[in-house]
Amino acid sequence: MDRRQFLTLSPESRQTVKATTTGARTDSGTNAYTGAFDTAQVVHLLKRTMFGATPADIAWAKGLGMDAAVEALITTTSTIATSPLNTYGDDVTGIAPGATWVNSTPPPVATDDLDLDKMRRPTYQAWWVSIMLSQGRSIQEKMMLFWANHFSIETDKVLDARLVYRYNNMLRANALGNFKTLVKEVTLAPAMLIYLNGNLNGKEAADENYGRELQELFTVGKGPDSHYTEDDVRAAARVLTGFRVDPVTMTSYFETTQHDITNKEFSDFYLNKKVSGKTGPDGATELDDLLAIIFSSNEVAKHIVRKIYRFFVYYLIDDAVEANVITPLAAIFVANNYDITPVLRALFKSEHFYDPLNMACLIKSPVDFTIGMCREFGVQFPSAYMDAYTAWDTMRDTMKNMLQDIGQPPLVAGWDAYYQEPQYHELWINTDTLPKRNMLSDMLISNGGFANLKIDVLTFADKLSDPSNPVTLVNDSLDLMYRIEVSDATRAFLKNTLLLSGQNPDSDYYWTDAWNTYKANPGDAASRQIVESRLQSLYKYLMDLSEYQLA
Structure with a gap:
């Protein structure tokens, strides 16, 4: 089906669009890409690995070339210097307005800590928005969102924003590290222990919640060759008995008296391996034994690689992709002891990633759409x-209304569009969310702006290669904003109708003169208005078309 056609379908019609896993959509694989690394390939790489791509980002990647650009994107990390602040006023733990609450003491027993958490939660989510907006040239924040969806927690279920903030930082710190280490960190994270009842898991009545999700969602998955059993879920739950959360230190600890010290036996899927029961503090090390058993299955590598593929490349995994991409990437994952970066390196340098069929084939998530638009256009936020x-927070609420509320995925499985067959990412677009996307871009591009935020079209255009030339201006804008080639007729319309205001098609000098007059005297309101209004019309038109929804 034509991608643009899909974006104009009614929800009823979309239900007939079925994913299939047979045949071959493309026969490309993980061999090194040796083709051109021009604007189209650069923008493809940047928009898949970051939220949006600015003209400066594109020039940077072009200057480096593919190999160096990929290396920089997957190896550059940063430590976040900020933390959520008190914007809500009175705080029973004594945190002053403008100060951070992340290391505060628990609320006094006599107070309603739920009210305090309700006030802190939006500041955490707003802070996370700020981190994505200010990201550097790195895949780190995109991977952070990937892992936040994979190892999903709901902040309103944890009910302690301090622990949620620490969970966020833990995921970011491990986002490009070792997956085995990350799984263990997640397992022991206080926020996850609370979210999936791990802190209530004891020898008298083992709680199976985390033991189930550890296997079904987080590691071996539900692929065609994943055959763990209900007995494996129960055995894992017994291994994990005894872990508790200290709200004062905001750490987890091991309560030996609540641990099941008996042996735990696993099914033939795990080669009938056994975790020997241990007593005292040694009981906590049974977690390492459990993870060793789980990671002995190559299904872990396949499951994670499939999720990475659907997040960064395309939602459909057919027979050819499974054989030519998933299997070799999973082998790389295992060979590198589950380090994440080698998998990303192989993927983003592969012929498959730059296959034309894998470009412009993903619908932007609400985060990609909103954060990417703000970054690409350089929207200035208050200081x-x-x-x-x-x-x-306004941007966070806007993304929520488009079905992606960061920090609040609907289920432990994450957001539907990342896993729900057969539509996957098509779920982001419906008769309610598409108008909301268009309304946001329309308002940001208008003179009035949106929530005191505005796209400065003059500053944006000035960053392009030759904004005085209407042909070049249109081409540069399309290269940056669109992932699908448009017709010559469309380009002519954009130039002649929107930039030249219906002037003679050969009158390119009309725009050139207008731009140069404005640049010579930017303080002149009349000359500024002439070019600004036409640029606003151009970019509003481009963002309202279906093609703008594709990454």
Whole structure:
């Protein structure tokens, strides 16, 4: 089906679009890509690994070339210097307005800590928006979102924003590291222990929640060759008995008296391996034994690689992709002891990633759409912290209304569009969310702006290669904003109708003169209005078309 056609279908019609896993959509694989690394390939790489791509980002990647650009994107990490602040006023733990609450003490027993958490939660989410907006040239924040969806928690179920904030930082710190280490960190994270009842898991009545999700969602998955059993879930739950959360230190600890010290036997899927029961503090090391058993299955590598593929490349995994991409990438994963970076390196340098059929084939998630648009157009956010948090939270609420509320996925499985067959990413678009996307871009591009935020079209255009030339301006804008080639007729319409205001098609000098007049005297309101209004019309038109929804 034509991608643009899909974006204009009614929800009823879309239900007939079925994913299939037979045949071959493309026969490309993980061999090194040796083709051109021009604007189309650069923008493809950047928009899949970051939220949006600015003209400066594109020039940077072109200057490096593919190999160096990929290396920089997957190896560059940063430590976040900020943390959520008190924007809500009175705080029973004594945190002053404008100060961070992340290391505060628990609320006094006599107070309602749920009310405090309700006030802190939006500031955490707004802070996370700010981190994505200010990301560097790195895949780190995209991987952070990937893992936050994979190892999903719901902040309103954890009910302690301090622990949720620490969970966020833990995922980011491990986002490009070792997956085995990450699984163990997640297992012991206080936020996850609370979310999936691990802190209630004891020898008298083992709670199976985390033991189930550890296997079904987080590691071996539900692929065609994944045959763990209900007995394996129960055995894992017994291994995990005894872990508890200290709300004062905001850490987890092991309560020996609550641990099941008996042996735990696993099915033939795990080669009938056994975790020997241990007593005292040694009982905590049974977790390492459990993870060793789980990671002995190559299904772990396949499951994670499939999720990475669907997040960064395309939702459909057919026979050819399974054989030519998933299997070799999973082998790389295992050979590198489950380090994440070698898998990303092989994927983003592969012929498959740059296959034309894998370009412009993903619908932007609400986060990709919103954060990417703000970054690409250089939307300026307030510097005063109260105003900044208001603006960040407004963007968070806007993404929520488009079906992606960061920190609040609907289920432990994450957001539907990342896993729900057969539509996957097509679920982001419906008769409610598409108008909301268009409304956001329309308002940001207008003179009035949106929530005191505005796209400065003059500043944006000035960053392109030759904004005085209407042909070049249109081409540069399309190269950056669109992932699908448009017809010559469309390009002519954009130039002649929107930039030249219906002037003679050969009158390119009309725009050139207008731009140069404005640049010579940017303080002149009349000359500024002429070029600004036409640029607003151009970019509004481009963002309202279906093609803008594709990454």
